[in-house]
Amino acid sequence: MTDFSNVNALAFDYFGTIGNKLALASMVDEHFPGKGNGFTKLWFATIQRYCFQTGMMERYMPWEDLTRAAFRLAAFESEMDVPDEFRDELIAADETLPVYGDAHRGLSRLASKYQLYVLSMGSASMIRKSQANSAIDGFFAGILTTQEAAVYKPGRRAYEVGLEGIGLPREQICFVSGNSFDVLGSKNFGFPTIWVRRYGQPLDELGLKPDLIVGDLEEMANVLGA
Structure with a gap:
């Protein structure tokens, strides 16, 4: 398994990863x-x-x-x-939008070990309301949106928004998504990556692979020792 010991922050896609x-x-x-x-x-x-x-x-x-x-x-x-x-x-x-059943417990555990951020294509206000509705807003250090740069994933500039907003070296930020295209886009950008493969879907075959594949956020917390 990839060594995640240098990772200090986790950047999550929101819809399809946390929000169901x-x-x-x-x-x-x-x-x-x-x-x-x-x-x-x-x-x-x-x-x-x-x-x-x-x-x-x-x-x-x-x-x-x-x-x-x-x-x-x-x-x-x-x-x-x-x-x-x-x-x-x-x-x-x-x-x-309700979150997945594993989200609250998984995020609570991960927040005890890492700084948590959202990096989404949606609006920050929409995500804040969804987080507050599911009582997970307290786990996150910030919400970053690609709307700030008028771009969409999986373009490289979209992931630069996360890099600039979090302010840590690239290798210290792990990107987490339930969407194959998003995981591979962030991997191409140079982030360590985790794919939350919730539905058993195949990975897009583009010559890139995530560093870790898990079924949900609690399994992710288990693997990362959170």
Whole structure:
């Protein structure tokens, strides 16, 4: 296993790593029975694709606009006529998104050994509300967002936001994500990396590998001795 003894800070992606975005599927099912899981997966995949596209075009689109555009396309492709009120309710649900069951205990243990940060593409205010709603806000030293640099992951500039905001040498910051593209982007940038592989999904085959793979944050705390 990779030696993490030089690591002093952990930078977490938030949605899909700590915040359980698939919890939104149940909200969709209430209005569109049987559509929740498929729609939310398509919506998130479209968000990711739009992040990649706007990054390659060097044409930044604010997060709120991007997520709404992705929502509209996903709804169209899913043949769902979504009322504006429900769309707004679903998008706003990010602020009260529940965390994974392992998050509170795992973060509590990790915070006893490391400085914890969030490095997200979402807005800082949205993440603060989600953290406070789940009583995990006290574990974090700060929230960093790529919106500050008008970029999206997995571009290198997105991870520079974390490096600059935390203020430690690169090798002392370990990046943690539940998303394969994000783990590999941070690995390419030069961070030590941990992939929280929650759903048994395959790693993108791009010639890079995370330094550690765990199933959840409590397992991560166990491995790191926190």
